[in-house]
Amino acid sequence: MSHLKSLTLTVSTPHVARNPKLIRRQKIVDRLEEQLKLAQDRTYAPVVHRWKATSGGSKALVEIRKRVRPWWRMDVNGALVLILRSGPRTLELEKGKAGIVVGSQERLAAVLETLIAAAKAGELDAALEAATGVFGRAIPKRKAA
Numbered sequence: 001m002s003h004l005k006s007l008t009l010t011v012s013t014p015h016v017a018r019n020p021k022l023i024r025r026q027k028i029v030d031r032l033e034e035q036l037k038l039a040q041d042r043t044y045a046p047v048v049h050r051w052k053a054t055s056g057g058s059k060a061l062v063e064i065r066k067r068v069r070p071w072w073r074m075d076v077n078g079a080l081v082l083i084l085r086s087g088p089r090t091l092e093l094e095k096g097k098a099g100i101v102v103g104s105q106e107r108l109a110a111v112l113e114t115l116i117a118a119a120k121a122g123e124l125d126a127a128l129e130a131a132t133g134v135f136g137r138a139i140p141k142r143k144a145a
Contacts (some may be wrong), residue, residue, distance in 0.1 A: 024128045027120045028086060036112040038068050039105075071109060079103050082111060084127075091127040 037044045045065040046071055052062045072082045080102040084091040090098045102111050 032116045034068050035071050038142050039108045086131045089131040
């Protein structure tokens with residue numbers, strides 16, 4: 001019983017559904033961190049585990065290297081341009097402007113770190129909401145009796 005007395009106990013709270021805005025924010029932060037790792041190491045490919053069927057009919061857990069595509073491209077002037085994505089859609093940070101001019105490969109990591117900090121602070125929430133929209137079922141209004 002002395003082991004339990006060494007622990008700090010608290011009241012258990014029920015699981016609260018997470019805010020969709022926080023979920024989108026965390027997803028973009030995770031993707032930006034992947035892009036940062038890819039910018040620092042061009043051979044970066046995270047390993048994910050999947051269950052695959054074997055020839056004997058059973059399933060085995062295998063490691064698969066996930067392909068991460070870069071979000072940056074060279075423009076016609078030779079400058080590096082970074083385009084943020086949320087799923088298949090690009091994020092417009094300002095109306096009609098979806099690209100961020102990075103300039104050179106050396107500045108790419110610093111720009112990605114700035115974007116990660118901005119996403120954690122919630123500065124990209126409006127762009128994320130505009131790109132993804134509000135998914136879900138619309139609840140019809142009740143008819144007056």
